[in-house]
Amino acid sequence: MTSPITEAQSGGLLGQVPAQGGPGSKRRSPEEAGDGAGGRVLNVFSHGFLAIWAIMIVVPLLWIILGAFKNNAEIGSSAWSWPSHWSFGAFSRAWDKGIGDFFLNTVIVMVFSVPLTMLFGSMVAYVLARYEFPGNRFIYYLFVGGAMFPYFLALVPLFFMVKNLGMLNTYQGLILVYVAYSLPFTTFFMHSFFKTLPTAIHEAAVLDGASHTRTFFQVMMPMAKPGLLSVGIFNVLGQWNQYILPVTLMQQQSSTDKDHSMLAQGLVNLALSQGYSGDYPALFAGMVIAMLPVLVVYLSFQRQVQAGLTAGTLK
Amino acid sequence: MQHRKYPFIVGFLIVPLVLYITFVIWPYLQTFGYSLTNWTGESQNFKFIGLDNYTALFHDSVFRTALWHNILLLIFLPVITILLALFFAFMVNVGGRSTAGGVQGVRGAGIYKVVYFFPQVLSVAILIVLFGAVYRSDSAGLLNGILVKLHLEDANNPIEWLNDPNLVLWCLLAIQVWAGVGFYLVLFSAAMQSIPKDIYEAALLDGAGRGQTFFKVTLPLLWDSVQTSWVYISIFAMDFFALVSGLTPGTGYGGGPDHHSEVMATYLMRNFLSFGKSGYACAQGVIIMLVTLIVSAVTLRVSRRDRIEF
Numbered sequence A: 001m002t003s004p005i006t007e008a009q010s011g012g013l014l015g016q017v018p019a020q021g022g023p024g025s026k027r028r029s030p031e032e033a034g035d036g037a038g039g040r041v042l043n044v045f046s047h048g049f050l051a052i053w054a055i056m057i058v059v060p061l062l063w064i065i066l067g068a069f070k071n072n073a074e075i076g077s078s079a080w081s082w083p084s085h086w087s088f089g090a091f092s093r094a095w096d097k098g099i100g101d102f103f104l105n106t107v108i109v110m111v112f113s114v115p116l117t118m119l120f121g122s123m124v125a126y127v128l129a130r131y132e133f134p135g136n137r138f139i140y141y142l143f144v145g146g147a148m149f150p151y152f153l154a155l156v157p158l159f160f161m162v163k164n165l166g167m168l169n170t171y172q173g174l175i176l177v178y179v180a181y182s183l184p185f186t187t188f189f190m191h192s193f194f195k196t197l198p199t200a201i202h203e204a205a206v207l208d209g210a211s212h213t214r215t216f217f218q219v220m221m222p223m224a225k226p227g228l229l230s231v232g233i234f235n236v237l238g239q240w241n242q243y244i245l246p247v248t249l250m251q252q253q254s255s256t257d258k259d260h261s262m263l264a265q266g267l268v269n270l271a272l273s274q275g276y277s278g279d280y281p282a283l284f285a286g287m288v289i290a291m292l293p294v295l296v297v298y299l300s301f302q303r304q305v306q307a308g309l310t311a312g313t314l315k
Numbered sequence B: 001m002q003h004r005k006y007p008f009i010v011g012f013l014i015v016p017l018v019l020y021i022t023f024v025i026w027p028y029l030q031t032f033g034y035s036l037t038n039w040t041g042e043s044q045n046f047k048f049i050g051l052d053n054y055t056a057l058f059h060d061s062v063f064r065t066a067l068w069h070n071i072l073l074l075i076f077l078p079v080i081t082i083l084l085a086l087f088f089a090f091m092v093n094v095g096g097r098s099t100a101g102g103v104q105g106v107r108g109a110g111i112y113k114v115v116y117f118f119p120q121v122l123s124v125a126i127l128i129v130l131f132g133a134v135y136r137s138d139s140a141g142l143l144n145g146i147l148v149k150l151h152l153e154d155a156n157n158p159i160e161w162l163n164d165p166n167l168v169l170w171c172l173l174a175i176q177v178w179a180g181v182g183f184y185l186v187l188f189s190a191a192m193q194s195i196p197k198d199i200y201e202a203a204l205l206d207g208a209g210r211g212q213t214f215f216k217v218t219l220p221l222l223w224d225s226v227q228t229s230w231v232y233i234s235i236f237a238m239d240f241f242a243l244v245s246g247l248t249p250g251t252g253y254g255g256g257p258d259h260h261s262e263v264m265a266t267y268l269m270r271n272f273l274s275f276g277k278s279g280y281a282c283a284q285g286v287i288i289m290l291v292t293l294i295v296s297a298v299t300l301r302v303s304r305r306d307r308i309e310f
Helices: A007-012 A030-067 A072-077 A089-130 A136-148 A155-164 A171-196 A199-207 A212-223 A225-241 A244-249 A263-272 A280-300 A302-313 B002-034 B052-059 B061-094 B109-121 B124-134 B142-149 B168-193 B197-205 B210-237 B241-247 B264-274 B278-302
Strands: none
Touching: A030 A280, A030 B061, A030 B109, A030 B124, A030 B142, A030 B168, A072 A280, A089 A136, A089 A171, A089 A212, A089 A225, A089 A263, A089 A280, A089 B002, A136 A171, A136 B002, A155 A171, A155 A244, A155 B002, A155 B264, A155 B278, A171 A225, A171 A244, A171 B002, A199 A212, A212 A225, A212 B002, A225 A263, A225 A280, A225 A302, A244 A263, A263 A280, A263 B124, A263 B241, A280 A302, A280 B109, A280 B124, A302 B109, B002 B278, B052 B061, B052 B278, B061 B109, B061 B168, B061 B210, B061 B264, B061 B278, B109 B168, B124 B142, B124 B168, B124 B241, B168 B210, B168 B241, B197 B210, B210 B278, B241 B264, B264 B278
């Protein structure tokens, strides 16, 4: 799963026999000459289809980014209008209209929720993966099973649970809920990771007199870094993009209650109220602001993101 | 050693376990209990009314419409997504120029994967803003703009994508396909890479062509991934809350025009937060879960084949 997917490997996939010459080789074997014409047609054909879908992905995104530089009249007149002058005015308007606050709210929540998720998830996974005790399997399935049900099943009682704790529309309430709902996947992923780590180093640490806790923090956690990175990125993206939980739990309880909306939720509220205020460039700029951190994380950790997300399905 | 093991285990498990049971397990269980009551949510006074909520659900025409829409999504979303993803995975991995003695992936396969996968990391909120603009009901919308440019429609009479009762659900489906295909492309590609080379070499030696190799060798070996994907996409098809509530007309979580894009999740939220019918909403939550479980079980059962070990 973690192996990089490279072109070279794709090439090797269908059993390319290196002895007959690499891709750059000019020498042609008889059977290849026969397949050549068909192969070239297929190559053009597949590039064509792949390019069309790639354009379908990229064009709407670029079009929206361009929209952030247009003014309202240009956006309203035609899809093909071009911004008359380039300015970042829409970005600062979006920031002032609430996107800035929502951005900050999301960062505040995630500064606590992501490290806590990683800590608790690793602790549970480590104990379950490395220690024998009665009830081990039961607790494991309790955690992993929680990932199988849709959020909607829990939503109504969850709302009242948080309400009774007096934590509706508070950061700490959302942090605890985020951690709880991220635990199943984190535990599952780290459990399989701790299983694969060699036992010898662990035993050596214990023989040297390290306590269980110390072994975990000073020996096992550093060894688990690649796994922690993958699942950490997964949690950052997942919690940054979370929508249904904040919509339910982070509504203003009274007119004096502060607006603690998360970015995704605030952006949709802004979009839904556009009919009244009608500042589309600011809305598009808000979208770009919300997309930027995700884009940066995705492009820098592209391999881990793909590995982590696809591992989630392969359980 | 032994006498210090249990305090350590309990110490590590207790906090996460309490958190998890309080916010995840207990609400799940409560949903079942509350679905048998006439609870309104505000007061703690409620009566046990047995299965009345469930019988009421089956006479509720809005709920039946919503259920039907979810079933349509359950059929079409996995089929379209998986077929497209398999097609592109085939193109990326096998569609390249032939080299001596074999077939290889297209040039730039890595770039295609990066681009295709990107929508998967976008928040649904971004999809809502993005497709709100793409499906705009006048010629300033991207889709209408393209159709006008190609002279396929009249600029004065554009298609109102999300206000058209016959189109709205399919427009939403298209968004989910757009966002999902890249993910399954990467998933299938990874599965393809894990198939050992010598199987292909054997097929090649026996004179199998590209297409034959794909349908007779690759696809059967990918069956497990296809199956998992189907279950996973089905769970998405049961949701659609954010797209419907953010993009479609209708007061309180969308669903319009006239319930033509209503799904169970939006109707649940409206009953719970707008109508104050918490018990009734819980019963809907249970139905959503039951449908999900049935679909998963049926998928795994029907598509079961002899597992090929390699």
